[in-house]
Amino acid sequence: MMFPNQVCQRRRDLLHVGGLTALGLGIGDWFHARAGLASETDSAVTAKSCILLWLDGGPSHLDLFDLKPEAPAEIRGPFQPISTNVPGIEICEQLPRTAAMMDRIALVRSMTSTLGEHNFASHYLLTGYEPSRALTYPGLPSVVKWLGSQNPPGTLPALPTNIAITRPNAMLGCGYLPESTSPFVIDGDPSKPDFRVQDLQTLPGITAGRLDRRRKFREVVEEFSGHQHQQLSQSTPGDSAFDQAFRLVQSPQARSAFDLEREPDSTRLRYGRHTLGQSCLMARRLIEAGTKFVTVTDRGWDTHENLFNRLKEGFTGGTAGKIPKLDQAYAALLDDLAERGLLDSTLVIVMGEFGRTPKLNTRGGRDHWPGAFSVALAGGGVTGGQVIGQSDSHGQRPADRPVSPADLVRTIYRLIGIDGDRELQTSDGRPVQINRDGTVIEELV
C-alpha cells in the first residue's frame, strides 16, 4: 500500500527534509520527516519518543493535580495542597517529589469530555476519537508504529516501536490499522524477583542461519498457499508480528534492554520496588535503547470507595497507596531521563480516562467524572512549570480554555512530530485523518 506522504508534503516540509539530510541526522529524524513533521509549524520537534503513564480507571484530578482547598469538605476531600518549585502552582501533598520538579511539568487542568464510561472514555483519550459504530480507531502508539513501519525494511529497528508494560487498556489496540501495529505486551510484574520477559532467548541449536532459514520457509509457505488473509492482516505486507520478533531475537543488544537485572540496586530502589516503579524503569531502558513509544499501565485508579486509603496507604495500615507510588516512580523517571540527557527528547504523559466526581460519595469514594480533569506532560520540548486552563471552583467544568481529548491527542502527535491532518487508510481504502477534531494546545508546542 502506498503511503501518501510524498503527495501531501508541502514545500516547507521538503525543505525541512533537506535540512535534516544535510545535517546527516539519523533514521529517527528521518522518521519524523516521513511522518509529516512541521507541516503545521516551523518550530523544531525535539521529542523522539514518548512514555505514557496510563492511570487506568480514572485518576482523581481533585486529589492529584487540581486540589480545591477552598471548597466545602465533601468536595475538598482528604488531602491538602503543597507548594511546588514553581511559585503559584500547588499539587497534592502526597506528591512531594513531583512538586520538587514542577518546573519540568506542564499541567492541563481544563480537560473535559462527555464520556463517563471506562471504555468509551479510554477510547477517546487513547485515540483522539469518540467511539464510533462505524470504525474502530487505532491507539496513538499504533499510529506511531504504523508510520515507523513505512520505512524501508532494512532500516526498521530491532526493538519494537510500540511496547506496553503490563497488559494495557483494551482501547489501546490497532483499530483499523494492521494487527502488527498492536503493542508488544510485556505481561507479568517487573517487580517480582523472578520476572523476565518470556521467549527472548533462542534455543540451543537454533543458529542465526537457521533463524533466517525458518523465516524464509515460513514466508514461502505463506506465498504458495496464496491466501491473502484479508480479514486478519488487513492486507498489509511488511512488518508482521513475526518480522518484528525475528529482528528482536537476532539483536542481543535490543534483547538486553528488557533485562532489569542490569540496573544497579540503587536505581531500582530509586524507582520503587513495586510494579509501577519497575515498569517505569523498564520504560526508561527501552526508550534509551531506541523504542519510540512505551505505555506503562497502572491499574486501580477507579476509586469508587475508600479513596483516602487507596490513594494514600494502599490499604488500612499500609505504607504506600497509589499516589506515593506514582510520585516515586514518576519523579525518578523524570530525573533519570534528565540525568541521561533524554528528557528533552522524551515526552512523558500522565493521564487516565477521566476525573472523579467533585463530591465524595457515601462510601468515601468518587465516581466517574469526565466534566473536568487534569493531564500532566513533561519533557519532549514541553515548557514546564505552567498550568494550562483552570477548572471551576469545585472542579466540575473548565472555568476557561476547555481542552478536549481530541485536542490533547493532536498536541501529543505534534510534539512527537506527526501531523494530525495526515490521512491514513483503512483496509477497504477509506481515508481517515490521524486526528480530525482536535486543535493543538499552543502553549505546549
Place this chain on the structure above:
Amino acid sequence: MAIESGGQGSAIQANDSRDIPVEIDFDTQVVPLLTRYGCNAGACHGAAIGRGGLSLSLFGSNPKKDHFALTRDLEGRRVNLFDASKSLLLRKATESMEHGGGERFDAGSLAYQWLERWIDSGARREGGRTVTEVVFHPESVMLDQPGTSVNVSARATFSDGTRQDVTRWTVWESDDPESVSVETDNQQLRVHRRGEHVVIARYLDRVKAIRLAVPMQDLVANDTSVGPPDLEQSGLIDRYITQKLRRFRIPASGDADEFAFARRAWLDLAGRLPPVDQLQRFAVDPDPRKRQLLIDRLLAADEFADYWALKWANILAIDSKQLQPAGAEAFQRWLVQQIREDVPWNRVAEEMLTANGDGYDIGPVNFLRSAGGPQGLAESATRVMMGVRLRCANCHDHPFDHWRQQDYHGLAAIFAKLQQGRVVRSLPGSEVTDPVSGRPATQRIPGTRDLAGDADGRQQFADWVTDPENAYFARATVNRVWAQLMGRGLIDPVDDIRATNPPSHPELLDALTREFIAHDFRMKPLVRMICLSDAYGRSSRPSPGNENDRNDYSHRMVRPLEAEVLAGTIADATGVAMTFGDSDATNALRITDNRLESTALDVLGRCDREAACEAPALDAGSMAQALHFLNGDLINQRLVDPTGALSKLLRDEPDDLRLADALYWRTLSRPMQDAEASFWQAEWSKIQDETGRWSSLGDRQEFFADLFWGLLTSKTFLTNH
C-alpha cells in the same frame, strides 16, 4: 433513481411541519424538540446527574419530571410567562446568554417559535397524549451512486387521533457521518460511500433503523455475473445470500476445493484437523453426496459435542473461579450431553433458568451461580438467551431500544428470589431495590408484564423466553450458530440484537429462525443446513471485486483458531500430545477448568472468561505468540521429540519429497504442489552433495524441522479458511 422498499407513506406531504400549532403539547411536541436539539442526550442534560444544574430525562423518557425541571426548578426562571423571550430556556438555547452547550438554534428558527408559543400559552403540561405510531419513510433504500441523496419523512399519529408530519423533529442519527450525512434541515439523507449504511431515526420513544445502500460497483452493461439469480436452484440460504450479492453487484468467489472443504468442516464441527487417511479417502471419493455424508458423520461424532460445548462455555463465560472446578465441570459436562443428544435448545435454556440443587452435581444449576448476583444474572440471561444488552437499562432506559429500567430491575427481582451458593434454591422474600422508586423492584418479564406476588418467577420467565413466539430466543440462537460457522453474525455483534442494529440479511435470518423452530429448536439440523450451503463452501480467496466484502459472504472469512483447537492441531500435526497443568487430559477441548495452568493455552490466546468470548479474537497473532513459536517449547520441543511424527518420518521415509509431502498433509491438509516441491528441492540441493545425498542425518533433521516449523507457524495452518 432510488429503489425503495418498506414503509407505506410514499404519499406523505412533507410541508406541514413548518406550521406552528395553536396548542403545543409538552409530552409529544416539546419533548421531541429537546431531543432533536440534543438537550436531553446523555452527554448533556440527559446525563444521570444532569448538566449545568438542569437535569432532564434521557431522550425525554420522563416528561413529567422534565416539565417540572423546566417550569418549577430554579424559581421558574427557565420559562418566563410574561415575556417568553426572557426565558432561560430560550436564551440559553440561542446562546444569547452563556451556555455550556453552545447555540442549539437561533431566534428565527421554527424550534424557537414553537417553544415561544408553548411558553406564551402558559408552559402547561396536559399529560396524557401519547404517540401511537410513527411511520418513517423510507425504511430501506438502494441508491445508484455515492453522492446521491434521498428524501426522508416521519409521520406521527397521536392518541387523540391527530396526525402530524414530524420529520423536522425527528432525530436522524447516522451511524457513520462520513458515509451518510443528514442535510437540508432534516429532510434529506445523502450517501457518500458504497456499501450498506444505517441511520437511526428517533421520535419520542420510537426508534427505527433506516437502511441505505449503494452497490459496490457500477452496473456494467451485459454483465452476466449480476443477472437475475437462478433462485429456483438455490437452497434457502443461498437464495438470500446470492440475491444480496447480486443487488450489491459483488461477485462471489468459487467453490473451495475438496481439501479446503474437508479441513473447514473438520475444524468447525470436530475442532480438529482431518486425520490424513480420512482426508485422502474423502478426496478421491466419487460420491456426489460426499460433503453431505461428511457433515452428517461429523455431527454424529462425540467431538462435535465436546467442541460445541466448549464454544458455549466461552459464550456462557463458565469460570471455575466463580463455580469452583467441580461446578464448572458439571456445567460443561452437562452441555456436552445436551449437544450430543441434540436436546432442543429452548429446553436447555429452560433448564438453566429453572434448575435447583447442588451445582457440583447438577450442571444447569451453575448458570444461576455464574453471574454474581441478580443483576448480573439479568444481564447474562438476556445476553445469552435473547442476544440483548440489557445492561444500559440498569441506570437509564436503553437509549437505542425499548428496554426500560423496570425491565432490568424487574428481571433482577426474579433472580433475587434465589439462594445462590453452591446449592441453588428458591428463596422467597429476597428483593432488589428499584433505583427509580427506591422500593423493592417488582418481578417482571422484560418488556412484557409484571409478575404478581413473591413466588419464584423463573419458570414464567423461562416459559416466555423459550416460547416459539418469543421474538428473541430463536433468533439469537440461530444468529450465534451462524456466526460460529460463518465468522460473523447476520446481526453483528451477536449480543447486540436491537431494532436499531439491523441484520445484514433480514429475510435470511427470519427464514432460518422459522426453520430452527420447525426443527424443534435442535441445533444439529441448523448446523447441517448452514454447512451444506454454497456460501459455507466458498473459497476463502477473494475474487476481483469482492476483496473488501466483510458482510455478504462472497468469499469465506478467514478466522484464527481457538486456543484449544490450535493446541490439538499442533499436537496432532506433530504427533506429540499436549498435557495441561496437573490434569491428565490431553484433549484441550475437554478441559473444563479454564484456570488450569497452561502456558500453551495462554500463548495461543484462550478465552479468560472474565467476560464472554463470542468468537476468537481476530488479532490473535500477537508478537508474544510469534516469540513463543520462535523460542518457546510449544513447537520447538515437538520438532525434536524422538517419539514425534517428524522423528518417525525421518527414520521411515527415505524419500525427501515424500517426507515433505507428508508434512503438508499433516499441517495444511492438502498435498504439496509441484511448485512447492521444486522450491524445496532447490533448497535442499544447496546443502546436499552433487549426488543428492545429505552430508549428515543432522543436516536432514534440521532442514525438515525448519520446513515443518515454517508450515506450523504459517497463517494458513493457524487459521480456519
